[in-house]
Amino acid sequence: MSPPPPRGLTKGETLKDTAKVFEANHADIIVIRHSSAGAAQFLAERLDASVINAGDGAHEHPTQALLDTFTIREKLGHIAGIHVAIIGDILFSRVARSNIHALLKLGARVTLVGPSTLVRGSSSGWGGPSRTTSTPCSPTWTS
Numbered sequence: 001m002s003p004p005p006p007r008g009l010t011k012g013e014t015l016k017d018t019a020k021v022f023e024a025n026h027a028d029i030i031v032i033r034h035s036s037a038g039a040a041q042f043l044a045e046r047l048d049a050s051v052i053n054a055g056d057g058a059h060e061h062p063t064q065a066l067l068d069t070f071t072i073r074e075k076l077g078h079i080a081g082i083h084v085a086i087i088g089d090i091l092f093s094r095v096a097r098s099n100i101h102a103l104l105k106l107g108a109r110v111t112l113v114g115p116s117t118l119v120r121g122s123s124s125g126w127g128g129p130s131r132t133t134s135t136p137c138s139p140t141w142t143s
């Protein structure tokens with residue numbers, strides 16, 4: 001059973017109206033997870049409060065990328081200069097997209113690996129290598 005939608009939305013209140021109510025209650029930060037891509041950006045451009053994108057539609061999942069990069073830094077001590085392979089469904093993965101952006105910004109080298117149907121087009125514009133495989137790969141994990 002899924003939780004009921006916020007009361008204001010069932011009464012026809014817009015996303016901006018709901019956020020304005022939070023802001024009127026002196027929220028310094030609004031954390032939003034929304035089914036529509038770009039919802040957090042929409043609010044960030046219109047509100048004085050800081051907006052944290054906790055996931056929007058099929059677009060991005062930046063809070064997961066923050067956790068992933070934090071964990072990498074905690075375990076390795078740095079991110080710059082490391083080589084990260086993201087394996088699997090890149091095309092439809094919000095987390096993969098967000099990790100690519102975060103890791104590249106922090107100086108990592110990123111390689112995408114997966115079936116051509118799940119990698120195709122996903123690397124355009126981000127400047128990193130991608131490799132497609134016709135058979136499932138079995139990565140070896142080391143610690």
